[in-house]
Amino acid sequence: MRTLSVAVSRRHDTVVLHPRGDVDHDSAPVLTGVLEELEQPWRGLAVDLTGVPFMDSAGLHALLSLERGCRERGVPLTLTGVGEQPGRLLELVGLAEFFTVAR
Template identity: 65%
Template sequence: MPTLSIAVEHEDGTVVVRPRGEVDYDSALVLTGAVEEVEGEWHGVVVDLSQVPFMDSAGLHALIALERRCREQGSRLTVIGIQEQPTRLLDLVSLGGFFTTTA
């Protein structure tokens, strides 16, 4: 059973997604599903990873798919609050600059 919870908020046309827990093979679909539920309601998406201490390749795949969907709809994905392990994963697969990120 996934150990990931997700809060979704709307702020001025932007959807803010706040996962809490590990984003891995068992829970990545929870992240994808949360964003799909609000698809079409937003102009931009912010994913706040400040409460995600661990992410594996399935979580990374979910973020890449979300970024691609945002781009297709003419919006933008911003990832904030990336912790150390997810940052290392992005750097390991040379995607450190793929997402728009802020502190």
């Protein structure tokens, strides 16, 4: 298990989350908790999964929670840097088309 950390950067009016480590049952709340701490204004959220080698169902739930939070705020969510294992998981559970994924 790798401890999860989440760095935050901004690209114009989009906030970019950069999680590093596994997103699993123990660490998923770290990722979802960042959304509540973001300072306004921001008009979009991107989650760069480049540093996420492993994600389980709790990680998927965290992404769905972020998507719901963005939808409630009226801003788009984009996933970037989706690696092999997280990408397979998104496809396996039928969420690959649900999320906007930038390649």
